[in-house]
Amino acid sequence: MAVEETRIIFKHIDRQGYTNGIDCYERHGGYAELKKAVGMEPDAICAEVMESGVRGRGGAGFPAGMKWKFLDRKSGKPIYLVCNADESEPGTFKDRQIIYKDPHQLIEGMMITAFAIRAKLAFIYIRGEFFEGARILERAIEEARAKNYLGDNILGSGYSCDIIVHRGAGAYICGEETGLIESLEGKRPYPRIKPPYFPAALGLYQCPTIVNNVETLCNVKHIVNMSGKVFAEIGTPGNTGTRIWCVSGHVRKPGYYEFPCAALTLGELIYDICGGLLPGRSLKAVIPGGSSSKILRADERFKGKLRDGTEFDWGINDIPMDFDSLSAVGSMSGSGGVIVMDDTTDIVEALANINYFYAHESCGQCTPCREGVQWMKKVTYRMCNGAAREEDVELLRSIAGQIEGRTICAFGEAASWPVQSFLAKFNDEFVAKAKAQAARNASGEAVETTLI
């Protein structure tokens, strides 16, 4: 029996007749939570968010309430709130839906958050490619300002805060929160070294700053609505609330689907919700949380212990879709971008494609990422262009190992994890490709160039 979707964030999105204007939003009960929130103590809202256990939806899955708690309030400097709307992880397309189709939900969530952390000013850093999204947000902010949901003395509460929309210029690294802050300050988005530049203490303009994902901020609205305690009952302990899974690849019905954490398994998501694979195909692999998460092979058995001590022995279809289970099987839920690959996929080409992306997006600040990721791209490209060598597998493994954990930001991991996991799980295919190409080259046959 198929699991039913539980839409909280996406409750109205794509419903017939639902528009992104403020009137429609208010008709559907919009801004009620902001009205409720401004009557609450800011600390009480923070406590609700803490109790809700909501984890960041941007990729790292860090508890949002904890993040807010780290804010340096002693410095006396202004506090800033930044919404990270630079959604760029390949395979992820949830924040765009919110921005385009329900911008007021984000604005309401942001204003509640801003009120709770006592932010002086809030920013939405929106991905450069979302031209229309930026326009929609600008218009929505004007609408909200006209109704005093933001601006001076919000709803008579005495609290004032505004939102500034800042468009990026199309760089993945701007999604890294300190890179985003640098970009917002008008500089190259070179991520900062941590320590000492933790945003909660030394963020935007060296002031305490909270950077949250679009979906996370929307969750704040619903936490105020249903209370942290009720929110925490959705999902499982440690994996609360719903998650929006963006399914792409070789399924019949790709798209975004919202479910409580752990409400369904990866198999249910692929076969029941997304209509399964194309006829005659079989599952080869799944990347469960955006392109930087580690790949899962279809015929693997996943054994181990969960954090609470329960032992598990899962096939790929049995993995519950939540933060902890996906991390227990050696990958991560990341940004929720589920990329499904069937047996027609050339795994070397898939990796070459991913490597191309990361080589293109490496900011170039620190040595291992700048040089290593480009090198990995060149090697995998060569492998796809008829000059694969058997030693390339070991070479790639070694390069990835020289990057992981040695860079300024998590981009180093994001770029090396795919390589490491592809090699670990599909070593045979890499070796087979090298052998086939060596034989082909020796026989004088035409060079195989498969990559577009």
Next chain:
Amino acid sequence: MSETKQLETVTVNVDGVEHAFPKGMNLVDAVASIGSEIPHYCYHPKLSVVGNCRMCLIEMGMPMRDRATGEALLDADGKPKIGWMPKPAIGCATTVAPGMHVKTNSPLVRDCRNGVMEFLLINHPLDCPICDQAGECRLQEFATDYGRGYSRYTEAKNVKPKRTRIGPRVMLDDERCILCSRCIRFSKEIANDDVLGFIDRGSYSTLTCFPGKQLENNYSLNTVDICPVGALTSTDFRFKMRVWFLKQVDSICTESSVGANTEVWSREGKIYRVTPRRNDEVNDTWMTDSGRALYQLAEAENRLLRYAVDGQPSSFEAAIAASLDALKGRRLGIVASAHASLEEQFLLKRIVEVTRARVFMAYHQGEGDGILLSEDRSPNLRGALLTGLIDSLPAVDLSALDQALTAGELDSLLVIHEDLSALGVSADNLAKTKVVFAGTHSNATSEAAQVVLPTLTVFERAGSFVNQNFRAQRFKSAVPGPQGIASDLTLLETLAALVVGETPTHPDVNTVWQSLSVANPVFAGLDYNGLGSMGVALEPGPLAELPFVETRNLKYNPR
């Protein structure tokens, strides 16, 4: 002064050995202070920390504490248990902390360095045979220590601009650049001239000047010094000489009263370049481009190379005899110089005393830049005050001398270095006076002089200067002077002795300092060698209250 102040220290375990370091010290500097090294490229002690080269990755751990009680956890031996960080940390962004443990040479650390070195070299042109940096290149040095010895890289290397002239004195080769951003940070943070930046992304990142801008500030050559590789080279020094053939001698810059500490690089008596030498009390690790160019004066066209009497070449003895004739028994004026060393000024003061000459001096001034070029464009004005050659700040020109000459109060002049006609003395007055000129370069005054006594430049003699902060600093002779020219000290001592009929000795800086330390309590207990390479801060007493012309600069705070 504050050198005796007790600094708070913290104990850090470096590779199993406990060391005490001053609190707040950077780990890279701390490890350097115990004679070891954490390899690094982007870190520079005088610039902000960016941590981009990743060469200084080390393993770091702190004593573990019980979460509930906060008490230190101990292992079986009763020693604190160390919680090692799961990932290597960069040394340059690590500040020493009590109980900290670091491993600077563990297998993981060496593996990190090997990895970073391999990455830095894959797109590097490896053109050491034609690279000016060879011999003083950190990339070469660490490649020897941590390089693989062969390349696993079979792909095409990136192509970037080569031989770009980014300023009048600096040449850029982008393929050699390792993107450490030291030059960018220097231009922004020290030179206050933000003209450099990166364009493009990832491994195509390229250093360049802002559109329409050039790296042309007076500190541009410091970027060449701090460039750890051969990306930035000096257009003046480029392709002139391999650095390993050059001899380095400590010297002091004579451009202004800042007295930047320098190194003079020479081979077989020829100077090839001058670079700054670190002194945190004086110039940190920087100096001006204009100060570096002064070495060219040693081989200038108008250098005085021969003793001359009445325009005819003569011997040293004959020139001395002619000088004595002008000095003795006349109404003598002496034009002293703030470019002369402390020792020379001291000897000149003796001549002043025995000849009862009137002393004149000019205060050479120019515009300061607030960094390392001060308004006082002489290296040793304070020395002239301390030796008693003058007792107040001189005027900017020599109009007082001109008046005295016009009034016929003086018969002859002994001029050290100065060009009188450029300082307000009329040609008529100069023509009617007997002039003995001692200096390094010819000018209108030396042309008019009856006796010309060539002297040595700062690069050819030894001595000391007292800088804007009354810091006595010594300079050494880097190259021999032109053949047959006596040192300034010998010249002055000979004149001073012969004026009173004594037999001249052959003084050197040490013997002069023996007299100097007795003559003025400011110098008591000091000698030339005792100044050391970093100099000694003097206690000038009330002299410090004089209205000196310097305004605030990197190391000078006017009272």
